[in-house]
Structure formats: C-alpha cells, structure tokens
Amino acid sequence: MIQGPTSRFGEFLGQHEPVPAPVIFWFRRDLRLADHPALAQAAAAGPVVPVFLLDEKLRSTSGAARLAYLSACLESLNADIGGHLVIRSGDPSTALQQLCRDTGATTIYATDDFAPYGRSRDTGVGTAFADAGLEVHYRDSNYAVPPGSVFTGGGTSYKVFTPFFRAWKTHGWADPQGRIDADWVTGVTSEGIPAAPTVAADLPAAGERAAWERAEAFLDGPVFSYDDARNNPGIEGTSRLSPHLKWGTIHPRQLLARLGPDPSEDVFRSEICWREFYAEVLFNRPDSARQAFAPKMAAMEVDTGTHADERFQRWCDGQTGYPIVDAGMRQLRAEGWMHNRVRMIVGSFLVKDLHLDWTRGARWFMDQLVDGDLASNNHGWQWVAGTGTDASPYFRIFNPMNQSRKFDPTGRYLRRWVPEIAHMTDKDIHEPWSCKAGAPAGYPGPIVDHGAERNESLARYDRLKQTWA
Numbered sequence: 001m002i003q004g005p006t007s008r009f010g011e012f013l014g015q016h017e018p019v020p021a022p023v024i025f026w027f028r029r030d031l032r033l034a035d036h037p038a039l040a041q042a043a044a045a046g047p048v049v050p051v052f053l054l055d056e057k058l059r060s061t062s063g064a065a066r067l068a069y070l071s072a073c074l075e076s077l078n079a080d081i082g083g084h085l086v087i088r089s090g091d092p093s094t095a096l097q098q099l100c101r102d103t104g105a106t107t108i109y110a111t112d113d114f115a116p117y118g119r120s121r122d123t124g125v126g127t128a129f130a131d132a133g134l135e136v137h138y139r140d141s142n143y144a145v146p147p148g149s150v151f152t153g154g155g156t157s158y159k160v161f162t163p164f165f166r167a168w169k170t171h172g173w174a175d176p177q178g179r180i181d182a183d184w185v186t187g188v189t190s191e192g193i194p195a196a197p198t199v200a201a202d203l204p205a206a207g208e209r210a211a212w213e214r215a216e217a218f219l220d221g222p223v224f225s226y227d228d229a230r231n232n233p234g235i236e237g238t239s240r241l242s243p244h245l246k247w248g249t250i251h252p253r254q255l256l257a258r259l260g261p262d263p264s265e266d267v268f269r270s271e272i273c274w275r276e277f278y279a280e281v282l283f284n285r286p287d288s289a290r291q292a293f294a295p296k297m298a299a300m301e302v303d304t305g306t307h308a309d310e311r312f313q314r315w316c317d318g319q320t321g322y323p324i325v326d327a328g329m330r331q332l333r334a335e336g337w338m339h340n341r342v343r344m345i346v347g348s349f350l351v352k353d354l355h356l357d358w359t360r361g362a363r364w365f366m367d368q369l370v371d372g373d374l375a376s377n378n379h380g381w382q383w384v385a386g387t388g389t390d391a392s393p394y395f396r397i398f399n400p401m402n403q404s405r406k407f408d409p410t411g412r413y414l415r416r417w418v419p420e421i422a423h424m425t426d427k428d429i430h431e432p433w434s435c436k437a438g439a440p441a442g443y444p445g446p447i448v449d450h451g452a453e454r455n456e457s458l459a460r461y462d463r464l465k466q467t468w469a
Contacts, residue, residue, distance in 0.1 A: 020046035026110040027052045030248035031073045032208040035176035038139035042109035043182035054089035063367040064197040065336035071196035076207025084184040087191045093128040112138040114147040116286040144173035144252045147283035157284045159389045176254045201336040211244035226264040233339035234412030242371035282375040292387035301460045303355040311354045321446035324404035327417035336370035347384035348398035353453040358385035394461045404430040
C-alpha cells in the first residue's frame, strides 16, 4: 500500500526537489493511449495510476459478447501500459476513494460521459469527492463534437439529422493528438482483468492496434466506394469500426482527420455524425432511450401474449422464413454484429410485420451486439419504428424480398448465413417459398404474409392518427 507524504511520492530528489503526488486516471470507454486529452492532462499532473472499474450496473446490462470484447480490450490496454492497469470493482465513489487511500492520490481525471447513467454516476462521484476533500476532473468526450455543443439559430437542440450534420461540420473539432507517454505507477493492488465469458460469436480483434489496422484497411481503399458498397451486405463495404468506437480504442477525431473531399468520404463522415447526432438526442432526452421520442406514437397498438412471444423467438433465432431477415439474425448471433442495412430490414420486420414493440428488438440487439451503444442502437430502432426524432415515417415499410433483391442480388449474403437455401438460383433464393418446389426441406415457410401484415400496420397507424384529432 502506498500512503501519504512518507511514500516514495512524497520523498525528495537531489536538492530537496519534491516528486509530484500520483494522480488517478479512470479509463471508461476510452481504452487507448493516442489522442487522449484527458489522459494527457493527468500525465502532465504527475505519475498516473491507471484504473478501470468493474461497475456492476453496467456489467449487468451488457451481453456476453460485449463483456468478452471488453476483456480483450482491457488486456490490450494493459499490455500497452506495461501491465500496470489496475482493476477494481464496486460502487465507483467507494472504489475510487479507496484507491486514493491506497496510493496517496487526491485527484482523479476521466473522459466526460454524456449518457444518462454516466452523467448521474459522475455527478455522484464528483459530489462524494468534494465532500472528502478530493478532486475529480472530467475532460474531453468520446465524440468529435461533445453533446450539447451544437444549437439551432434559435438556440435549441437539433431534432433532424441533415441540419445537425451541417452545423456539426461547421462547428468542427480539434486535430488528433499523439500517443501519451505517462509515468505509470506500479505495484498497486489490482483484482485483475476478469476472464472473458465464453461466447459462440466470432469477435473482432480488440485493442488500439487492432483498431488502427482495421481503420487503415478501410481508409486506404474501401472508403472511396463506400457510398454504394455500404448497402450490400454480401461484400466488405463497411468500415466495421463500430466496436472500436464503442470502446474508444480509436477516436472519431482520428478518423475524421483522415477523410478528404471525395463524395464517398463525406458519406462516411455523415455516418460518424449519425453516431454523434444520436448521442445529442439522448443527452437532451434521456427518456428516449426506452420511450418513444414522439409522444403521439407511444400508443401504437402492438401484439403481446404467447403468440407474440413465439414470433419474437423465431425472429431472434433466424427462423422467420424470410431469408434476408434470417441471415441478419444469424449473423448477429455468430459475430455479435450485423450489417447496418440489414439492421434496418430486420427492425422493420419486427415492428411492421410482426407488430411487436421496438423496445423488444432494441433489448435483444443490446444483449447480442459487441458494438452495442445505447444512443445509436435505441434511436436507430426508433427511426425504423417511426417513433423517434428524424424518424422514418411509420408508413415506410421495408419489403424484405425487394430489399434482398436490390442489395444482395446474387444472394451471396443469404448463402453464407442461410445454408439451407444456398443451392437455390439467384432468382428464387430471395423468396424460396414461391418457387415451384416450395421452400427447401429444413427451412421454414414465411412466418407471416408480408403484404397482409403491411396492410395491418397501416390500418393500425390510421387508427392511431384518429386519436390525435
């Protein structure tokens, strides 16, 4: 245990020159060493005790794939700082004050958190530290433009993406910084990085180095065809950087600094902005994480009961009989990730064809996704469900067969994830029940009739609109 002014941090060097007291840096969703302003400030203040807290309130709401990936990110970070990462668990205020007592530190630095739980937690830690005569400083954010920084001409927050995107680009962001070389404190008691839970999903490589390998592979070529390729799930046309952005092994500033004026680069820039827009929405409306952003849509009729539960389970299992839906749901289980275009298709199917509440789908995604982010995930679901800000109108209903034919015309994606139909022709594979022989043995027929359920969704929407008068 390292204590107070008699510790090695309170000794004198040479001609009575004091050694700075240690400071604590609290890693959260910023598991990297480069372009890290909050860590840079900590490193400038003194020797750094790097800590990651195992917060049960966050762990209990994280699926196994995300926890396994987090463990891998922590292992990578620990290696990058010479094995000195301290792991503690428990209530953040209590655990951090104990760490201060153990090390003689009186100051903590951390990256600011703008999510509902993070804001509440950090306010509580700040109050507890002030009462104990300790200091906590929150700096920077996990976004290029922190939530609460961009406003309309009238001084209000944006509720529509396109004008937000313009204002966001005009606001701009700082240039990325280099790698931080801190004087890491050694010998502090640590609980150790928790073992990763066993998962069936094939998870991506984790850590800062892996993030940059992925980024370089994308930015050196695929980004220039991103505008078109991003919608085809059968090819590697997306960046696959969302898990790295989720855990902060790369910062959006670092990606934005590499983007030029090419139209496809601007489309990728807008995708980064979508992540920041949804963080802005959640910052201003914390209730929208689990409730309809548009109150008038909250009363939309949804199915419940045993029959609804059975349909939900078939959707989760990828057994709906609609190949593009089933392919997406199977990819989710197998990789902890799903192609973004397919996320919209399976979301629309759950809400508009199966008439289930969007929150059920959002919870399942958060349980399965390695890149599960509350703001992006839940507001993406609200876009599909027609309940959110800047939402797709409720009457815009994805036709799964048309989406499949348009964005996976040769069935490459379908053949990978739904092997039961891999032998079918490019024409029949999108709608296997319609061919002369019917759906192949071992693959279910369609769980519902899309045309009939589309009409039912529109009828429910019409009934809801009548209540608005």
